[in-house]
Amino acid sequence: MQLTEYINTLGKDLKKRYGERVHKLTLNGDFTCPNRDGVLGRGGCTFCNVSAFSDESQAQQSIAVQLASRASEVSHKANKYLAYFQxxxxxxxxxxxxxxxxxxxxxxxxxxxxxxxxRPDCVSDDVLNLLSSYLFRGYEVWLELGLQSANDKTLKRINRGHGFAEYQSTCQKARARGIKxxxxxILGLPKESDTDYQQTLRQVxxxxxxxxxxxxxxxxxxxxxxxxxxxxxxxxxxLEQYSQSASSLIRHTPADVIFHRISATAKIEQLVSPLWCEKRWPVQNRIGKLLQELxxxxxxL
Structure with missing residues (x-):
């Protein structure tokens, strides 16, 4: 069973358009966050610890070194890449x-x-203009916005520091410039249920x-x-609860929307719960089986 039979994945879309596999290379630009440095708050979002999924020592290396290192890890899979500031x-x-x-x-x-x-509240017009300039040079450009939920009460509860309105504005301005x-x-946030997940999807x-x-x-x-x-x-x-909820969202998502990821993992030494998030294949396989059935x-739609 291939997930691409049931989901419009990024890998499938890129291969169709470029004629070969294209792989993301994660980069660390040594950024911080206004929800950590005191501009909006301290401590960040309540769920966040970047070191759980990213090697923060990577930020001490130049971008060129990071790219070369990441490319060497996946050179057997692809020869074209997207540079991903994560x-x-x-x-x-x-x-x-x-x-x-x-x-x-x-x-x-x-x-x-x-x-x-x-974040949706950290994308100025100057940033959008800079990103759109790469479109005119023939590059693929994706702006990845961490929304997590469209429910403003949830966003306040998890200390996001912005609401849905900021997301809506940034998203519309980016897409008006041709930026994807x-x-x-995030599924499973405190006090949210499938009803909230579906409402977030509808609004997005x-x-x-x-x-x-x-x-x-x-x-x-x-x-x-x-x-x-x-x-x-x-x-x-x-794992079963998440798989059921995620597969339902996928089934309610228009076919032209591209899924970059349907689950996530964390380093085991950092992971507290749920422990199934250490590995990606069990949940991906379960979601695939549900989509195959349903x-x-x-x-x-």
């Missing part, structure tokens, strides 16, 4: 610094595009979106949520 808020710097980093990332001739992960938007959503689709990333809430060491989990005030989804992406 850690923290990768638009949160002076425009000159951003231009320098993005230029370094696209210097390699095997890089066909940029993916930039950020990939929206990150209504605004307009090009891609989605689905993540299960997982508790990692050092995150604010760790204390709540250890005190018994917070639970996480089982129908693929867009079948529930």
């Amino acid at each position: 850690a923290y808020t990768s638009t949160y710097a002076e425009i000159e610094q951003l231009a320098s980093l993005y230029e370094q990332a696209t210097f390699n001739q095997n890089i066909v595009g940029l993916c930039v992960g950020t 938007v990939c929206t990150h959503l 689709v209504e605004v307009g979106v090009d891609g989605l990333k689905l993540h299960p809430l997982h508790i990692v060491r050092g995150a604010i949520m760790e204390k709540s989990w250890r005190a018994g005030r917070l639970t996480t989804l089982s 129908g693929g992406q867009g079948s529930a």
Whole structure:
């Protein structure tokens, strides 16, 4: 069973358009976040500890070294790449610094595009203009916006520091410039249920979106949520619960939306709960079987 039979995946879309596999190379631009440095708050979002999925020592290396290292790891899989600024808020710097980093990332001739992960409230018009300039040079450009939920009460509860309105505005301005938007959503946030997940999806689709990333809430060491989990005030989804919810969202997603990810993992030394988030294949296989049984992406519309 291949997930691409039931889901419009990024890998499938890129291979169709480029005629070969294109792989993402994760980069660390040594950014921080306004929800950590005091501009909006301290401590970050309650679920966050970037070191659980990203090697923060990577930020001490030049972009060229990072690219070469990451490319060597996947050279047997692909020869064309997307440069992906993943850690923290990768638009949160002076425009000159951003231009320098993005230029370094696209210097390699095997890089066909940029993916930039950020918050909806940290994307100025200058940043959007900079990113759109790469479109005119023939690059693929994805703006990855961490929304997590469209419910403003949930966003306040997890200390996001922004609401849905900021997401809506940034998303519309980016897409008006031709920049593709990939929206990150978390399933299993406190006090949310399938009803909330479906409402978030409806609002995101209504605004307009090009891609989605689905993540299960997982508790990692050092995150604010760790204390709540250890005190018994917070639970996480089982593999089956997440698979059921994620497959339902996929079935309610229009077929032209591209899924960049349908689950997520964390380093085992950092992971507290649920432990099934250590490995990606069990949950991907379960979601695939559910879609095989019930129908693929867009079948529930």
